[in-house]
Amino acid sequence: MKDLIPEATVRRLSHYLRCIEMMEKCCYGENLQSKDLARMCSISDSVVRRDLSYFGTFGIKGVGYDLKRLKDSIKRILGLTEKKKVVVVGVGNIGRALIGYLSRVDGFEVVAAFDNDPQKIGKKIGKIKIEDAVNITPITANLNAEIAVVAVPSDEAQKVVNRLVKGRVKGILNFALVPLKVPDDVTVRYIELLTELEVLTYNIKKRRKS
């Protein structure tokens, strides 16, 4: 049980979990082998075993893993034991999409949405009323939401994040294209759509040449 786990490993655990859930639906069977999981994820089986071994031993040698037990183990490792409360800041295109997306995902639940546009404040998206962004701190603290999605223009992102941090948010999914400053106990993950498109463009150009 190592202390520092490669980030790629954690990402893959999430992939494994999704595969397992898909397999459950398809009545795949009780037993699951690293090579099956690997094939589904388009990686090699030794990566699967390596990844799992960071966290302990979950399988039976010569046999494989118990599907249900492995699923539970991965959920526990990732901390997905109960529904997580999420607040969304910025109800533009992307914020709205996230609210819609998360409503159809279990494991996460949008409990509040914020914007600073008076036109939007007070309106509803599904069951969620849009609150004024000035109230981020008290509302978030009160709801005990640990995760926030930030989908506001870049120049407002840091301000919003400061309020979220005061509201005791511990994890932020940031769609704004700026690096955010947060205390050590807060994690930020970046979704950089423009960067992804630009990397894609680079790859296209490169492959054309070779």
Place this chain on the structure above:
Amino acid sequence: MKDLIPEATVRRLSHYLRCIEMMEKCCYGENLQSKDLARMCSISDSVVRRDLSYFGTFGIKGVGYDLKRLKDSIKRILGLTEKKKVVVVGVGNIGRALIGYLSRVDGFEVVAAFDNDPQKIGKKIGKIKIEDAVNITPITANLNAEIAVVAVPSDEAQKVVNRLVKGRVKGILNFALVPLKVPDDVTVRYIELLTELEVLTYNIKKRRKS
């Protein structure tokens, strides 16, 4: 000028570009030093220099980089010389958000949108008419679009991708939570929103303990 460039380097080039454009707007000046760029990106200056050095030499020792020249160089490296045509497949929450987002970004332009829902086909989003997803191949080929955004349910993603590949798409930004099979000359990049949230959850749990 190395042959294989770290992916992280390419991502950072995109960040540098964004910083430079921001600096231009703020009348930062003609000259730019690696340490300034580094500060803006919250990284160290040697990373900036190393990243650039993969592609050639762009600065003047003892002085720095010419802002405008560096911007053009990075654009050229990334292949951002002309507007790129993008097609969007799947006009749900996320597809719609992407269309809206890209309309306000220069460098990329949505030229077609597809869905398989008869309710949606024929309707318009901004200037874009939603086409039937069965026509992906001819329309995409005809428009000469090289980039596609895939925002359809996971179980339809591969089918859609096959049509895109036939339509000569060379880069795919995939929001579906499945690995896609594509020929060697096609690049896929994954945006895994659920995975990001799960990794965030893992990090929150871990930090609470330490």
Place this chain on the structure above:
DNA sequence: TTTTCCTTGTGAAAGTTTTAACTTTCACAT
């Protein structure tokens, strides 16, 4: 012209992640 200053560009080391090969252990058949 020469010296000094300054920042770039880069070689080498350190650190990290992935890959592959190997060892161990369990279940089951004999």
Place this chain on the structure above:
DNA sequence: ATGTGAAAGTTAAAACTTTCACAAGGAAAA
């Protein structure tokens, strides 16, 4: 009870990335 086969878990090597420190080289001042 024991041997065999198969797949998990582990170790070691390779590949890749980042970091560090300094040499190189141009600009400006003396």
